[in-house]
Amino acid sequence: MTSRLLPIFAFAVVMAVIPFIPGIPPFWIVLLDNIGLASLVAMGLVLLTGVGGLTSFGQAAFCGFGAYTTAVLSTAYGVSPWLTLPLSLLVAGFAAVLLGLLTMRLSGHYLPLGTIAWGISLYYLFGKLEFLGRNDGISGIPPLSIGAWKMLDPGTIYFPIWIAVIIAALLSMNLLDSRTGRAIRALRRGHVAAEAFGVQTARAKLLVFIYAAVLAGLSGWLYAHFQRAANPTPFGPHLGIEYLFIAVVGGAGYVWGGVLGAAVVIILKEALQSYLPALLGGSGQLEAIVFGILLVALLQLAPTGMWPWLTSLLPARESRRRPAPADALPGRAESAPTDGVLLQVEKARKQFGGVVAVNDVSFEVKSREIVALIGPNGAGKSTTFNLITGVLPATAGQVTVRGESVSGAPPQKVVKLGVARTFQHVKLVPDMTVLENVALGAHLRGSSGAIASMLRLDRADEAKLLAEAARQIERVGLGDQMNQLAGSLSLGQQRIVEIARALCVDPMLLLLDEPAAGLRHMEKQQLAALLRQLREGGMSVLLVEHDMGFVMNLADRIVVLDFGTKIAEGTPAQIKTNPDVIKAYLGAAA
Amino acid sequence: MGERPALNTTILLFLLQDGITNGAIYALLGLALVLVFAVTRVILIPQGEFITFGALTYASLSAGQMPGTIKLAVAMGVVAFAFDLFTFRRALQAKRVLRSVAVNIVFPLAIWGIMLALAGKPSSIPVNIALSLLIVAAIGLYLYRIAYQPIAHTSVLVLLIASVGCHLALQGFGLVFFGAEGQRGPAISTDAITIGALRFTGQSIAVYGITIALIVGLWLFFGYTLYGKALRATAVNRLGARLVGIRTTLSGQLAFLLASVIGAISGILIVPITTLYYDTGFLIGLKGFVAAIIGGLVSYPLTAAAAILVGCVEAFSSFYASNYKEVIVFTLILPVLLLRSLAAPEVEEEKD
Numbered sequence: 015m016t017s018r019l020l021p022i023f024a025f026a027v028v029m030a031v032i033p034f035i036p037g038i039p040p041f042w043i044v045l046l047d048n049i050g051l052a053s054l055v056a057m058g059l060v061l062l063t064g065v066g067g068l069t070s071f072g073q074a075a076f077c078g079f080g081a082y083t084t085a086v087l088s089t090a091y092g093v094s095p096w097l098t099l100p101l102s103l104l105v106a107g108f109a110a111v112l113l114g115l116l117t118m119r120l121s122g123h124y125l126p127l128g129t130i131a132w133g134i135s136l137y138y139l140f141g142k143l144e145f146l147g148r149n150d151g152i153s154g155i156p157p158l159s160i161g162a163w164k165m166l167d168p169g170t171i172y173f174p175i176w177i178a179v180i181i182a183a184l185l186s187m188n189l190l191d192s193r194t195g196r197a198i199r200a201l202r203r204g205h206v207a208a209e210a211f212g213v214q215t216a217r218a219k220l221l222v223f224i225y226a227a228v229l230a231g232l233s234g235w236l237y238a239h240f241q242r243a244a245n246p247t248p249f250g251p252h253l254g255i256e257y258l259f260i261a262v263v264g265g266a267g268y269v270w271g272g273v274l275g276a277a278v279v280i281i282l283k284e285a286l287q288s289y290l291p292a293l294l295g296g297s298g299q300l301e302a303i304v305f306g307i308l309l310v311a312l313l314q315l316a317p318t319g320m321w322p323w324l325t326s327l328l329p330a331r332e333s334r335r336r337p338a339p340a341d342a343l344p345g346r347a348e349s350a351p352t353d354g355v356l357l358q359v360e361k362a363r364k365q366f367g368g369v370v371a372v373n374d375v376s377f378e379v380k381s382r383e384i385v386a387l388i389g390p391n392g393a394g395k396s397t398t399f400n401l402i403t404g405v406l407p408a409t410a411g412q413v414t415v416r417g418e419s420v421s422g423a424p425p426q427k428v429v430k431l432g433v434a435r436t437f438q439h440v441k442l443v444p445d446m447t448v449l450e451n452v453a454l455g456a457h458l459r460g461s462s463g464a465i466a467s468m469l470r471l472d473r474a475d476e477a478k479l480l481a482e483a484a485r486q487i488e489r490v491g492l493g494d495q496m497n498q499l500a501g502s503l504s505l506g507q508q509r510i511v512e513i514a515r516a517l518c519v520d521p522m523l524l525l526l527d528e529p530a531a532g533l534r535h536m537e538k539q540q541l542a543a544l545l546r547q548l549r550e551g552g553m554s555v556l557l558v559e560h561d562m563g564f565v566m567n568l569a570d571r572i573v574v575l576d577f578g579t580k581i582a583e584g585t586p587a588q589i590k591t592n593p594d595v596i597k598a599y600l601g602a603a604a
Numbered sequence: 605m606g607e608r609p610a611l612n613t614t615i616l617l618f619l620l621q622d623g624i625t626n627g628a629i630y631a632l633l634g635l636a637l638v639l640v641f642a643v644t645r646v647i648l649i650p651q652g653e654f655i656t657f658g659a660l661t662y663a664s665l666s667a668g669q670m671p672g673t674i675k676l677a678v679a680m681g682v683v684a685f686a687f688d689l690f691t692f693r694r695a696l697q698a699k700r701v702l703r704s705v706a707v708n709i710v711f712p713l714a715i716w717g718i719m720l721a722l723a724g725k726p727s728s729i730p731v732n733i734a735l736s737l738l739i740v741a742a743i744g745l746y747l748y749r750i751a752y753q754p755i756a757h758t759s760v761l762v763l764l765i766a767s768v769g770c771h772l773a774l775q776g777f778g779l780v781f782f783g784a785e786g787q788r789g790p791a792i793s794t795d796a797i798t799i800g801a802l803r804f805t806g807q808s809i810a811v812y813g814i815t816i817a818l819i820v821g822l823w824l825f826f827g828y829t830l831y832g833k834a835l836r837a838t839a840v841n842r843l844g845a846r847l848v849g850i851r852t853t854l855s856g857q858l859a860f861l862l863a864s865v866i867g868a869i870s871g872i873l874i875v876p877i878t879t880l881y882y883d884t885g886f887l888i889g890l891k892g893f894v895a896a897i898i899g900g901l902v903s904y905p906l907t908a909a910a911a912i913l914v915g916c917v918e919a920f921s922s923f924y925a926s927n928y929k930e931v932i933v934f935t936l937i938l939p940v941l942l943l944r945s946l947a948a949p950e951v952e953e954e955k956d
Contacts, residue, residue, distance in 0.1 A: 069761050071768075116942050126764055127647065127897055128941050134890065135934035142927045255768050262765055300780070306773025310751045313766050317758070 022184065029176050033169050044168045045284060047240060049276045050175035054233035056260040056272035057182055058226030063258065064266025065190065066222045067202030068118075069126040071254045072133035076227040078140055078249030079106040080234025085152040085244040086145065095158050095239055099232075106231025107224050114223040118216060133251045140246040151245025158239045171240045178236060179273065182229055185468040186269045189225070192467030192476060193460045196450055198222050200443050206405055207441035209425040211434075211519065212458035221464055230257075259309055265319025267445070274321050282308075336496060337449070337484050340477035343459045346432060346520050354416075356381050356523050356554050357433070362401050362411035364394070364578075371397045373578040374411065379523060384545060384555045386565045388589075389575035390598060395558040396438050398575070399525055402556075403435050404428045415523070430458060434521035436512035438528050438558070444501025448492060448511050451500045453483035455518030486514040491540060506532035510541070517548075524548065526557040530564050542568050566590065574598070611923070614801045619919045625808045625877075627915025628815040632870045633892025634907040635822060636863040638899060642839040643859035645760050646752055649767040651867050652889030653774035656882060658740045658868025659875035660782045663789035665732040670723065672781030673739050674716050680746035681708040687749055708749075712742050729790060737868050744864020747774075748856050756856060757842070771886065778882035786879035789872070811873050818866065819908055835859060891918070891933060898940050 033043060055073050063069045083105045084098035117128040141149045158165040158174060165171045189195050197218045200208040205215040238244045256279070264275020286301035316323060357379040364372040372394040379385045387395050400406040402413055404425040413420050415431045434455070442451045456479045462472030487496050490510050495503060500511060509529055516524055526545075530538050538561065545555055545568060559565050565572065566586040574582040574589060576598040582589060589595055633651060640648045657673050664671040685708035692700055715738050722731065751770050755762060793806025826832040838845040838855040846852055871885065878884075895914050899907030914933060921932040 063761075067761075069764070113938075116938050124897070124941060124944065126761065127893065128937060130890070131894065131897075131934045131937040134887075135931050138928070138930040138934075142931065255772070258765065258768070300776060302772045303776030303780075304773075306769040306771065306776065309769030309772070310766050313758075313762055313769070314754045317755075317762060 022180065026176075026180050029180070030173075033172055040168065043172055045280060047168050047172055047175055049273075049280050050172075050179045051233045051237055051240070052257065052260055052276035052280060053179050053273040054182055054236075055230045055257045056264065056276050057179075057186055057269060058229035058272075059257055059261040060264075060266055060269055060272045061186055061190070061198065061222050062226040063261060064268070064271070065202065066198050066219065068219060068223065069258070070129040070223075070226065071126055071251065071258055072113075072129035072136070073226065073230045073257045074249045074251070074254035075133050075136040076106045076109065076230035077234035077237065077253075078136065078244075078246070079109050079227075080231030081238035081244040081249070082140065082146055082152070082234075083231075084235050084238050085155050088156050089152055089154055090145075095156060099235055102235040103228050103231045106227045106234070110224045110227030111220070114220045118219045118223060129254070130251065133254045137246055137250040140249060147245070149246060151243060153243040155238050155242045155244065157242060165239070168240070171236070175236050175240070178232055182232070183269050183273070188470050189464060189468045190269070192472055193453075193457060193462055193479060194218070194221070194464045194467050196446070196454050197457060199446055199450075200454055203441065203443050206425075207437065208454070210403060210405070210429060210437075211455050211515070212426045212429045213454075214426060225464075259305070261319075262309070263312060263319055265321030265323075267318065268321040268325075271319050271321035274324070275319065278320065336493075337480035338477060340474075340481040343456065343478050343482050343520070346522065354381055355379075356383075356416060357402065357556065358412075358414045359398070359402065360412040360414075362398065362413060363409045364397050364401055364406060365409045370578050372401060372408075372575075375575065375578070375580045376411075377573045377580065377583060379554050379556050381522070381554055382549055382552055383570050384549055384557070384568055386569035386572045387556060387558045387575065388560075388562075388565060388572060392577070393575040394578040395575055396527055397578075399435065399527055399558065402428070403433060403525065429519060432519070432522035433525065434516035434519035434523075435525035436509065436516055436527055436529060440505065440508045440512060442500040442508055442511060442515075445499055447497050448487060448500050448503070448514075449480065449483055449496045451511060452487055452514045452518055453479050455486070455515035456482050459518075459520065483514075483518055486517045487511075489517065490514045490544060504532070506534070506537060509533070510537075513541075513544075521553065523554045523556065526555060526559075528558055528560065530559055530561050538564055615923070617800075617802055619923055620916060621802055621804075621808070623916030623919035624912055625811050625915070626918060627912035628811050629870050629874055629888070629911075630892045630895050630914050631908040631911035632815050632818060632866055633889055634895035634899065634911045635819065635904055636866040637889075637892055637896040638904060638907050639822065639866075640859050640863045641896070643835045644748075644752065644756065644763075644856045645839075646763045647760070647767055648863060649764075649771040649886075649889070650747065650774050651863060651892065652885035652887070653771060653778060654740055654744060654864045654867025654885070655871035655874075655888055656778050656782075656880060656885030657743065657774075657871070658736050659789065659871030659880045659885075660778070660787055660882070661739055661868075662732055662736040662872045663787040663875050663880075664782070665719075665727060665735060666729070666790050667787075668724075668727065670719065671739070672777070673743065674712070674719060676777055676781070677712040677739050677742040677746070678716060680743060680750060681712040684708045684746040684749040687754070708746065712739075715739060715742065729792065733792075733872055736872060737865055740864050740868035741861055744860045744867075745857055747864075748860035752860075753853055753856060756852070775883055775886065778885075782882050784882065786881045786884075787875070788879050789875035791876035792873075807873070807876050814869060814873065815908075818869075819904065822904060831858065887930070894933065894937050894940075897937055900944070 032038065032046065055077060059070065059073060080102040083102040084095060087093040087098045087101065088095055113132055117125050140146055146152065158171065165174065190199065197208060197213040200213065201215060201218060208215050237248065260275040260279045261272055262275070263279055264273065265271030283301055283305070286304055290300040290304065355378050359378065360376050361374040362372055362376070363370070363374050375394070375398060387398060389395055397406065401408045404420060404423050404427065407422055411421070415428065415433055418431060420428050420431065459482070460475050460479045462475045466472045484496060487493055490513055492507060492510055492514065495507065500508060503511065509532060513526065513529060530541060533541060542564060548555065569586055572584065572586055572589045573580060574595050581594045581598060582592045584592070633655070637648055637651060640646055661671040661673045685704055688704040688708065689701070715735065719735060747770060751766055752763065755766060791805070791807045792810050795806040797804050826836060834845070834850045835855050835858065837848070837850055838852050842852050845855070871880070874880065891914055892911065895911035896907050898910035914936065917936060918929060918933050922929045925932065
């Protein structure tokens, strides 16, 4: 705990002392104020863009919402600035909900383009509305005050600004290091894996979008009381671009990268504005030219920004050891029906245009049973998995889990019923540790929300989740790799990590898509032993696998698909001698 | 503000004509944006600067001045040549180096030479247009080589941020070269015909004609030529395209060459109609974007239709609520995005 807070505490002390250094130029304090204001916006962008993978060029507009809210209320209605703070944040957050609902479901590049469009649109709107003072804006905004003490000069507003920055950094770091944080961090790698473990990805995206907007709104509120005026210029599209630039320069994946980026960019901008015209003569946007070129150069030379480069200079800290033991998470309340049918697939059909990928396939998985789904490449095995887990909607047919129909249900509902899966193409977050990746599997077994996480009220819940994750990692035999980044493991090991993640769901039915691919002989034997042990523990397994030796020794029953159609079903002994199966695998002549 | 006249047929037709003329320009830009995105996955924010550079280079040449853009083209050519040399450093084959010298050094210097030779003589409109197009084409080509080619394999997002950087730098250069005052250029044709209440200037007819010609040209190019098909293949799968022998860097350069020429043509078409400033291109380009987004960044005909719609919405909102013209045009994108998100749920992208 202390080792985590110590650097932040030291930073806070340094920042608190700076204004009292004798002879410090007032201009530097103004610069620091501006850095603090930009840091707040950039920190929101770090979570949104760097961590969550959602790009916004429109953050400046959210600053505008915060600034104009307090400007109007404190000048026209005489409301105290402290009372307008929650309202400013609320207005910015509400604007984010509206814009977010419009654009959050869009993939990839539509979102940044949408943000450019609304950034421009809102900028013009601010400049046209009568009650916002049109292009002249609103002046005469009262300063912040505590009792009779008015924060009129840059040296006093310095404190609220930097207190806000440090609090925001703490809250952001807490958020990232939590159940909700893992869900947000999983967003960048696509939504299928996260949804398979119950993450409501649309809600997680909206959440981080609102968080970023609220931070921008806070910056705008402070800005309005710092400048004591608000006009459209600082909330225009170019500033929106600059905030993103700041986040990229600092290191978009790191909370403190936002602060570092703000410091570097604002100081650089100041230096360029004062020295470039003298150096090159002429006037105008010379710093914009240098900025633009630097941005392009930075993307080519150091795409991850300056913060990771800076921290790599520091001695590496020892990685965290196994999480402290905690109370076990409660197990699944419903027990599997003994000898009952766990999963029933009836005439499931999937067509992609004219191609029938899965053609009226029916089979079932009983409890305490290992069933293998085999067939040549392109037989429709993975598509069947996707139909069962709700990743793809079936064209026709029924899938029921423990008697409950899941046809057309989203993946989040299927996993709630106790069906966990792995993926043929590994879907782990490579820059999260093995432990964090596996803990994502236990997402539905925790309950702490974003606010609790920010305030660290989630620790008891979080300790249970991490302890469970650690237990499952040790169960699959990767205890030594627990704190390594998932991306640094071999592909075979990553598949095993996926199994541990699926086990964290506390599933009744485990769906494994080619779990043995990339494993060595000994590892395959260990995997088989693990799966048998799970079966003895009451779990069922449905697996797709190409290694026939592995399948034949392990499975209780085998279902064979060929060109989307079920051609055989039976015990390994029956399948080995089935003429249709031999024909499908070896051709007609055999 | 005076009393607004009631909307009658004459005004309606006039607004429509205005909207379609502007819409045709947006269509050209939208097409170029779709083209570049489809081939390189770059969202071409600096398209606006191609417009400005084309228009103001043409206007400067017509006014007998030497535009600064040629110096930029020469300088960028030198940098692009340096990038080429760095890439070739392990295998400096004479043929590749000579080709690079020809494209990056000789080509812009030749344009400069012609401009110097013609300086002082009375200029002709076709020569000025040709020179402007060549300069902007060179800038577009080198821009791809310098800014995008080294990061061509990265995500759409990184490319987009790079685009923003290019936009900032080029717009800054625009201010240095052309100053903060607006310019107008001479019309391509001063003839006009009158049909009923409407007067069609030669300029607006040129706008329609060139737009239609370019749309048909692009359609033929992508549908029926080997190069066009190679570009499309690159768009679908870079690695696959390389494996069948398509030079993906060449595809990117070609796309940028086309886009910059289209941008410059648009600029030259509008500069006789409206006064252009160094930063006007950005806004005009973004309106092309609105059209391209409505077209889903993939469909040429849909983009063209959307562009006409954007032009008309702009014309009518400038009549009804001129203060909110930009607000309305850029807000147009939000319902479109909403419809898209409802119609086609997000598909999983395999990242990295």
